[in-house]
Amino acid sequence: MTDIILGMGEVGETLFHLLEEKNFDSIGIDVDSSKCKNYSENEKIENPEYLHVCLPGELSEFVDITINWINKIEGLKVVLVHSTVKPGTTKMIQEKSKVLVLYSPVRGVHKRFLDDIKKYTKFISSDEKNIDPKIKIDLENRFEKIDWMSTTKTAELAKILVDTTYYGWLINYAQITKMICEKENIDFDEMWKFADEIHENLGNRPKMYPGIIGGHCVIPNLNLIDYENIDMIKKINEMYEKFKK
Numbered sequence: 001m002t003d004i005i006l007g008m009g010e011v012g013e014t015l016f017h018l019l020e021e022k023n024f025d026s027i028g029i030d031v032d033s034s035k036c037k038n039y040s041e042n043e044k045i046e047n048p049e050y051l052h053v054c055l056p057g058e059l060s061e062f063v064d065i066t067i068n069w070i071n072k073i074e075g076l077k078v079v080l081v082h083s084t085v086k087p088g089t090t091k092m093i094q095e096k097s098k099v100l101v102l103y104s105p106v107r108g109v110h111k112r113f114l115d116d117i118k119k120y121t122k123f124i125s126s127d128e129k130n131i132d133p134k135i136k137i138d139l140e141n142r143f144e145k146i147d148w149m150s151t152t153k154t155a156e157l158a159k160i161l162v163d164t165t166y167y168g169w170l171i172n173y174a175q176i177t178k179m180i181c182e183k184e185n186i187d188f189d190e191m192w193k194f195a196d197e198i199h200e201n202l203g204n205r206p207k208m209y210p211g212i213i214g215g216h217c218v219i220p221n222l223n224l225i226d227y228e229n230i231d232m233i234k235k236i237n238e239m240y241e242k243f244k245k
Contacts, residue, residue: 001049002027003142006069008035011082011106012054014113019142029069048073050080050138051099057085058220063092070097078135080124082106084159084217086224090152091127100135102126103152105159121145125155160221161230168218168233170208175240178210182243212244213237 003019005012008030016037019026027045028037039045051073053066062085070079070093079101081090090103104124108116122143139146149155181188188210195205213219219234 007054057083125149174208174210
């Protein structure tokens with residue numbers, strides 16, 4: 001049986017290596033042919049089983065591209081979306097497909113992605129209530145530690161709100177306190193020593209580095225949800241960027 005990874009960016013390539021380590025027959029497909037693994041255009045995929053969707057979630061054609069590949073791959077059994085996507089995306093794909101569609105966002109730092117994917121529990125979700133037990137066993141063989149969420153939208157929001165956006169809020173507060181410290185001419189690190197023992201005992205006073213939020217996770221993921229208050233993260237980050245200049 002064959003696992004197909006659609007989209008060979010950081011997530012897709014890391015997933016390919018994970019499955020390769022576990023001796024699963026896998027192929028990688030990408031619009032950039034140089035990134036493809038064990039695949040040539042127009043060749044038939046033998047014994048397809050799982051399609052792992054790792055396309056950029058901000059693509060306006062995300063659903064259409066995914067559906068096109070589901071229809072193109074004959075005999076496909078399960079689709080597993082790993083991308084960070086707009087809430088409701090997975091359900092939309094499921095409504096247009098007869099193949100079971102699951103959502104399972106990735107977690108981890110990109111520079112150690114493979115190690116982090118092995119370390120963290122892989123949360124998986126479905127809007128279908130009756131999942132074949134064999135599929136659950138298959139997923140455990142691929143990801144070792146798995147846990148299930150009740151709906152795909154729960155998992156989609158978990159990735160955005162509990163992972164990247166929450167991280168952004170924490171950095172925002174560090175940015176705000178850093179700006180106050182510089183205005184009042186006091187030492188940022190000295191002031192934050194006040195929280196060390198509290199955080200050690202209670203675990204709820206994390207000190208973050210007050211850098212400018214960049215990269216392709218925290219800020220871009222905010223565009224996937226439409227809540228004005230959450231959008232404040234961008235505004236504070238822009239304010240801090242101007243302040244540092």
